[in-house]
Amino acid sequence: MKTRIKQAVGLALAAGFGLAATSSAFAAESLQDVMKRRGLSQQDLMAAAKTYVPTGKRDEFLAFSSGGQSGQIIVYGIPSMRILKYIAVFTPEPWQGYGFDENSKAVLRQGNIDGKEINWGDTHHPAISETQGQYDGQFLFINDKANPRLAVIDLRDFETKQIVVNPIFKSEHGGAFVTPNTEYVIEAAQYASPLENQKFEPLTSFNSKYRGGVTYWKFDRHEGRLVPNESFSLELPPYSQDLSDAGKGPSEGWSFTNSFCSERYVGGIEKGRPPYEAGCSAKDTDYMHVVNWKKAAELVKAGKATKINGHDVLPIEVAVKEGVLFLVPEPKSPHGVDVTPDGKFITVSGKLDTHVSVYSFENIMAAIKAGKFESKDPYGIPVIAMKDALHTQVELGLGPLHTQYDAKNCVAYTSLYVDSQVAKWNYCEGKVLDKISVHYNIGHLMTMEGDTMAPQGKYLVALNKLSIDRFNPVGPLHPQNHQLIDISNDKMQLLYDMPLPLGEPHYVVAIKADKLKPAVRYKVGTDSRTDKPHPGAVRAGQEKTVRNGNKVEVFGTLIRSHITPETIEVEKGDEVTIHLTNLERAQDETHGFTVSTFNVHASVEPGKTVTVKFKADKEGVYPYYCTEFCSALHLEMQGYLLVKPK
Ligand code: CUK
Ligand code: CUA
Missing domain, CATH: 2.60.40.420 (Cupredoxins -  blue copper proteins)
Incomplete structure (x- = not known):
């Protein structure tokens, strides 16, 4: 593989310097001829050499991308960006017979809500199962934001095995994220609603009757299934909860969930009752929820939860009294919350702030131990002062969203939605290292195993919401754009554009291909x-x-x-x-x-x-x-x- 690329690069360089490339593979015409005919630069040839996977050869990494509104998962290889498979998850898919045979229908039906079939899903965040904070290649999870559900896919056959419906939410965004040994799969709510099923509450009762939360789904690795009756939730205030991440290393046992619109603004109801007058993002900060999930699980086992819809929910008062729930202000309207590979820091970016904020887990713990809180929120949850929790803040650019990590120590990459750029920066020293433009309006980004304790570096994929002029026009609805970027050198290099034609691929995860051991056949019957x-x-x-x-x-x-x-x-x-x-x-x-x-x-x-x-x-x-x-x-x-x- 290495020698092949070297050969290709050698040929490219030879051609670029005007030397005739002679190789039996290019017998009829020289590489220079091809470059001329196709209008390729030396840079293009370098990118081609870095991404081309010769016929019969395989990719080094496998990526599992959300299929967005298609309710499916798209599997592709890196660096070739060849699409290998769609995995049918929340949506019928005829090729695999998904939804057209009785056995797969039984899985789809697990996702029925109130007895009704739901034949689509809004998939956002895939997660690969982990052992000791590293991808183990056994299972894949993905959430459905619209109809709050989680699915389990077995990576032995790349088939969806289970769908669970969240028992208390009506929408969710903070899933799927796994704890370091996949003890739990985290699923946080998005838009607050009454937790009791089919219960009406007027919007004027928003503050008192509407709730958010975060669910911890117990995963039985041996069975390969989530276990609803060993799962639990934590009740949270009606701040729109957002993304989550699990602590690792020193922060193992804790989880972090963002929020936005902690003003609790709801449109369309009479004015004159604060806080409704102020719109979302009126305040400078929202809250990061800091949860001790290990202790919360023990409290639930000890019978401290309340049953809602037959599901264990730990009430806010209990969580506060027992010291498992804290808040930390974060720059307003945040999106990603991403724990560093060493588990020491938590990076948060606010869409409306040009900085990323790097929180120190050690500082947060010190404040909790000392009982040093600046206030309580309206629900009595202790709030740690931002300055007490911060490690540093770094100005990166406009609209920072998500962060992933490099194999190199302290190196992180953050997407800049408004600037349409990726920023490479050092989170220990708090300085920007490099920036590259992407096309266009990047949401998530992803490095190889970049959300684990052992990122592999090498490549980064930018998940761009808009492709505008990058591909042949196919009507007003454009594909999205996954751009492959080489991060193995100091300067990032753009390598390849891949259109994603199936839906909005919010997030993608990539695993070293040799960690996967898929079966080629089933035991008969x-x-x-x-x-x-x-x-x-x-x-x-x-x-x-x-x-x-x-x-x-x-x-x-x-x-x-x-x-x-x-x-x-x-x-x-x-x-x-x-x-x-x-x-x-x-x-x-x-x-x-x-x-x-x-x-x-x-x-x-x-x-x-x-x-x-x-x-x-x-x-x-x-x-x-x-x-x-x-x-x-x-x-x-x-x-x-x-x-x-x-
Ligand atoms: S994502 Cu779900 S809104 Cu930034 Cu995690 Cu696209
Ligand atoms: Cu065609 Cu079997």
Whole structure:
């Protein structure tokens, strides 16, 4: 890999200096010819050499990007920026059969709210499971801001296994963030609302009846599932809670959650009742919530929580009395809260302040130990003075949002939304090191494993909200732009623009590819959504069709190039259930399955068993077939569903 790049760079330099490049790979024309024909500069060739992954070779890192409004996750390689897969999470996705077979429908249905199906999600923050503060490559979590939910994806097969609905929030933004050993997945609320389900409270009761909060979802790593009845929440004031992060190293056991609009402004209600007169951001500061989650979990175990909607919620008064909840002022309208790799500092950027504020965890603890608070908020929560908690503030530019870290000590990168730049800076010494322009209006940014205790450096991805003129025009709705930046040298270098066409990719995480150990096949007869043996699985030769009243159950198999059974006969009105097991053991021999006009589809990877179900409510002849071009006789992999009149 290294030598290849060196060779390519050597060629590029040779061409740039006007020397003829001679290589068998470029027999017909010289590199110089190509540069001339395509209008490429030496800089372009350098960028190409740094990102090009030759055919058959693989990427060093795998990125998991939020798919925004698509409710999915996009997986791509770094540095090639090749898209490898969409993972269906909150939204039906036909290729994977997600939402078109019974097993995946069961996962989607876990996300029903008040008995209603919700077929989309607003995904914001993916998080990879961690062991001792480092990515372990086992699980992936992502939140849905609109319909407050969290999903669990198993990185053995890149499939969504579980969706949980937040029991007390109506929206959330501060998820998913994991504690250093993935004991909990953090999910903080966004817009305050009454915590009791379907309870109406007028906006005039905003201060007294509306609440925010943060939920700590217990994760059972062995089962690979979140455990709702071992999870709990902390009640918080109706300040719009925002992003969160978990402490690590010295700050392990604590978590930090931002807020904005701590003025508690609500539009559209009568004036004359402070604090409503003042709009959001009227004050200079909002609050960072500092929570001792380890102690909060013990208090819940000790029975100090209140049940709301059957869920343990630690009330504000209890949290204050027991010393697990504190506030620290932060520059107004903050966005990211990002703990440094050593766990000693917490970086906060306020969209409306040109500085990043670096808080010292040690200072915060010293103030708490000394009982040194400047005031209490209206809910009785002790407020630590900003000056007592700060380590330093650094002026970076306009609209600082999010921060990630480098492998190099004390080096951080912060996105500047308004300036459309990335700032590289030193958080220990508080000085700016470099800036680079991005295109345009960057939201999150991400370095390789850059939110863990062991960032890898090398590359940074800028997640730009606007692409404007960067790509071929495709109508008024533009793709967003992931820009790859080389951070291995003192000066940052822009390498590549990748359009993201599926939704607004708020955040992305990247892991070293060799930490992932995905399976190539399932144990024969596995329900991939439960990871358990599928009751409808059969071996070759055991295929059968069983009728029970008006219920017809087919136990079938798929193998090149046969669907067994080759015909299914039912009567109009029968309820048809078809279980299919892919008997293949060969890598990548996936078969698909659909029946004409019944809106079912399954992706059946080697070893998997999947069920499709429908009511044969119309008489006729309906071909079924395999939807993956699996072999020379793929088109022959078909059969007939015969629906006879009753
Ligand atoms: S994100 Cu969710 S609003 Cu800055 Cu974390 Cu885009
Ligand atoms: Cu199996 Cu095509």
